[in-house]
Amino acid sequence: MATIDDVAKLAGVSKGTVSSVFSKKRPISQLVTARVLEAAKELGYFPNHVARSLAIKKTLIAGLKMPISTDGGMSAFETQMMGGVIQTCTKHGYRVLLDTLPEHDDPTQFSIDPVDGVIMLNPRQNDPRIERYGQMAIPLVLVGRPDPMDEAVCFVDNNNKEVGLQVGDYLLGIGHRSILFLNASSDMTVAFDRQSGLAQAYERHGIPFGEAIVLNFSRKKHKNMANYGYAALLETYGKRPFSAVIADTDRVALGVLRAARELGIAVPDRLSLVALSNDATLAQETTPKLTTVELSAELLGAEAAHILIDKMNNIEGVHQRIVDAKLVIRESCKPLA
Amino acid sequence: MATIDDVAKLAGVSKGTVSSVFSKKRPISQLVTARVLEAAKELGYFPNHVARSLAIKKTLIAGLKMPISTDGGMSAFETQMMGGVIQTCTKHGYRVLLDTLPEHDDPTQFSIDPVDGVIMLNPRQNDPRIERYGQMAIPLVLVGRPDPMDEAVCFVDNNNKEVGLQVGDYLLGIGHRSILFLNASSDMTVAFDRQSGLAQAYERHGIPFGEAIVLNFSRKKHKNMANYGYAALLETYGKRPFSAVIADTDRVALGVLRAARELGIAVPDRLSLVALSNDATLAQETTPKLTTVELSAELLGAEAAHILIDKMNNIEGVHQRIVDAKLVIRESCKPLA
DNA sequence: AAGGATTGTTAAACCGGTTTAACGATCTGC
DNA sequence: GCAGATCGTTAAACCGGTTTAACAATCCTT
Numbered sequence: 075m076a077t078i079d080d081v082a083k084l085a086g087v088s089k090g091t092v093s094s095v096f097s098k099k100r101p102i103s104q105l106v107t108a109r110v111l112e113a114a115k116e117l118g119y120f121p122n123h124v125a126r127s128l129a130i131k132k133t134l135i136a137g138l139k140m141p142i143s144t145d146g147g148m149s150a151f152e153t154q155m156m157g158g159v160i161q162t163c164t165k166h167g168y169r170v171l172l173d174t175l176p177e178h179d180d181p182t183q184f185s186i187d188p189v190d191g192v193i194m195l196n197p198r199q200n201d202p203r204i205e206r207y208g209q210m211a212i213p214l215v216l217v218g219r220p221d222p223m224d225e226a227v228c229f230v231d232n233n234n235k236e237v238g239l240q241v242g243d244y245l246l247g248i249g250h251r252s253i254l255f256l257n258a259s260s261d262m263t264v265a266f267d268r269q270s271g272l273a274q275a276y277e278r279h280g281i282p283f284g285e286a287i288v289l290n291f292s293r294k295k296h297k298n299m300a301n302y303g304y305a306a307l308l309e310t311y312g313k314r315p316f317s318a319v320i321a322d323t324d325r326v327a328l329g330v331l332r333a334a335r336e337l338g339i340a341v342p343d344r345l346s347l348v349a350l351s352n353d354a355t356l357a358q359e360t361t362p363k364l365t366t367v368e369l370s371a372e373l374l375g376a377e378a379a380h381i382l383i384d385k386m387n388n389i390e391g392v393h394q395r396i397v398d399a400k401l402v403i404r405e406s407c408k409p410l411a
Numbered sequence: 412m413a414t415i416d417d418v419a420k421l422a423g424v425s426k427g428t429v430s431s432v433f434s435k436k437r438p439i440s441q442l443v444t445a446r447v448l449e450a451a452k453e454l455g456y457f458p459n460h461v462a463r464s465l466a467i468k469k470t471l472i473a474g475l476k477m478p479i480s481t482d483g484g485m486s487a488f489e490t491q492m493m494g495g496v497i498q499t500c501t502k503h504g505y506r507v508l509l510d511t512l513p514e515h516d517d518p519t520q521f522s523i524d525p526v527d528g529v530i531m532l533n534p535r536q537n538d539p540r541i542e543r544y545g546q547m548a549i550p551l552v553l554v555g556r557p558d559p560m561d562e563a564v565c566f567v568d569n570n571n572k573e574v575g576l577q578v579g580d581y582l583l584g585i586g587h588r589s590i591l592f593l594n595a596s597s598d599m600t601v602a603f604d605r606q607s608g609l610a611q612a613y614e615r616h617g618i619p620f621g622e623a624i625v626l627n628f629s630r631k632k633h634k635n636m637a638n639y640g641y642a643a644l645l646e647t648y649g650k651r652p653f654s655a656v657i658a659d660t661d662r663v664a665l666g667v668l669r670a671a672r673e674l675g676i677a678v679p680d681r682l683s684l685v686a687l688s689n690d691a692t693l694a695q696e697t698t699p700k701l702t703t704v705e706l707s708a709e710l711l712g713a714e715a716a717h718i719l720i721d722k723m724n725n726i727e728g729v730h731q732r733i734v735d736a737k738l739v740i741r742e743s744c745k746p747l748a
Numbered sequence: 749a750a751g752g753a754t755t756g757t758t759a760a761a762c763c764g765g766t767t768t769a770a771c772g773a774t775c776t777g778c
Numbered sequence: 779g780c781a782g783a784t785c786g787t788t789a790a791a792c793c794g795g796t797t798t799a800a801c802a803a804t805c806c807t808t
Binding site: 077121124 | 763764765766767768
């Protein structure tokens with residue numbers, strides 16, 4: 075590859091002049107600009123991104139840290155979230171560097187990513203990386219609230235308590251009392267938040283929360299999300315009474331629907347079903363169409379990216395953003411007679 | 412941030428020694444190593460990735476170019492393909508730099524990505540980028556065959572002609588003659604290849620290809636894939652006879668199923684359905700479970716990454732890989748009486 | 749005990765850009 | 779016609795690492 079020196083030599087000007095032609099940070103006369111560009115074209119020269127990054131101390135790259143998925147598949151939430159991040163970053167001239175690696179703790183092997191800032195999905199409890207990025211002065215935005223809560227750290231999250239409250243309120247409001255809640259994995263903050271929201275709904279309706287049945291997804295027990303819904307319904311049905319199901323995702327709802335068909339339980343006539351949804355297109359292709367709470371993962375990703383970009387450019391802006399969910403009533407729920 | 416010089420000064424050694432301690436490319440005595448590491452810890456020093464990349468002329472980053480999705484959503488194929496790329500790259504110590512930007516043609520603004528190689532999804536016809544990467548001597552692997560075909564360029568692809576042939580052979584073999592093929596967008600090579608495979612199946616069975624009805628997806632006409640299947644069935648049914656449908660993706664099949672339910676057409680009793688599938692978990696949650704051709708997008712991504720990694724390390728290996736698809740018979744097809 | 753091999757360390761050059769400070773040339777005003 | 783401002787260009791320093799060549803210190807040989 076040709077370097078800036080080659081171009082300078084061929085065009086008969088100095089390095090600095092060539093640099094200015096390409097970066098446009100300093101005015102260069104028409105004549106010289108033309109000569110430089112021609113030389114560059116002749117040599118097939120393009121500025122070296124790495125060298126430039128070193129000099130300006132910016133890479134124009136945002137890092138996106140995703141939890142390691144053992145099976146390689148990304149959930150709909152992750153996919154959509156990522157889509158939002160990529161779109162927003164791209165629009166603002168940033169590239170996205172993906173990585174699913176756990177941070178290495180051997181300091182002799184750890185090397186800082188070539189990024190100007192980081193978006194981190196689903197931080198763990200007391201995640202040590204949060205502090206580390208702080209030390210390194212690398213802007214950080216979380217997707218999913220930090221645990222423990224920290225006012226100083228930037229994050230975006232669904233209002234998960236509100237999600238639980240909203241769907242609970244809806245189902246209890248149309249007469250259901252016993253609800254099977256197929257919740258997310260118990261080590262996730264979302265699971266905790268949604269459950270506490272549901273509990274609050276029960277309280278508001280004066281019904282003991284004990285009438286709800288809460289299950290948690292487990293990687294060990296369930297092959298995939300659909301299988302979770304399928305197995306959970308088969309196992310629970312008949313053992314304990316319930317007239318409605320809240321499914322953690324569309325996929326879980328799909329499994330529930332299939333199990334219900336096999337058991338001969340009509341949805342929504344004998345069983346109501348609500349899905350916490352990441353994928354509105356899927357929810358509309360089932361029979362009956364799914365009543366859902368739309369989580370808008372894409373918006374979450376886009377918001378995270380916006381906040382990060384502001385931080386990277388030292389623009390003062392919001393630090394946190396709670397995205398409200400929206401209940402969309404379709405066909406899968408019915409008032410309890 | 413502390414630099415290597417700071418550490419050298421504090422540890423009382425030279426730059427080069429500190430470098431060797433971290434890169435382990437040269438043996439350093441126990442004593443000095445300890446002193447350097449302690450100094451580094453005290454200063455909170457981590458090697459600067461950009462500076463290192465400049466010096467060693469490698470970034471350990473693979474670029475992944477995806478076509479720009481207008482609506483921000485990625486298809487299941489794209490998602491899975493990406494998952495395969497990420498997993499394989501991560502396993503081999505490479506990060507993945509995503510980008511959906513069209514390459515800028517203004518040479519004063521174009522800057523080479525900080526990548527050691529590139530994986531490009533769905534190259535266009537006569538894609539100028541292929542040649543450009545060649546000029547820059549940046550290793551390139553395509554996902555989806557180049558058009559026109561070029562023996563020199565690396566790529567991985569499904570055996571799409573075989574896909575069309577296989578599914579056609581199956582359906583014609585169980586007595587169907589008129590098949591509605593809901594094919595991909597007509598400007599994609601996959602659409603062309605699959606159709607020619609299907610035509611070959613017709614020929615093999617001595618049935619004029621004219622009995623098949625081939626439709627193409629169109630971004631303008633169809634909101635999303637499921638909607639394509641739904642609308643296509645409603646529009647075509649009754650106008651022209653057919654006893655089987657080949658759906659381009661699981662989502663399309665979902666739409667077909669819904670339309671069939673609304674029209675009161677029993678699947679598979681009165682209509683057989685095969686999906687070209689990217690998402691095996693989805694195909695098993697419908698009623699009836701979908702008979703599919705599994706496209707294994709993830710494998711495709713992983714293979715592309717393998718080939719790229721070999722190229723980036725100057726290891727001679729295969730240049731091209733055609734992945735065969737597998738017909739999985741479930742419940743959505745029935746012999747024509 | 750001299751000579752050669754081995755090991756560990758260093759100073760300096762280098763990777764390919766950006767940026768600062770200085771400078772010469774042209775343009776203004778008086 | 780000269781002082782001062784403006785404009786375009788350049789040489790040199792810099793970003794933070796790696797690597798080469800030279801060298802000093804230690805370890806065998808014989």
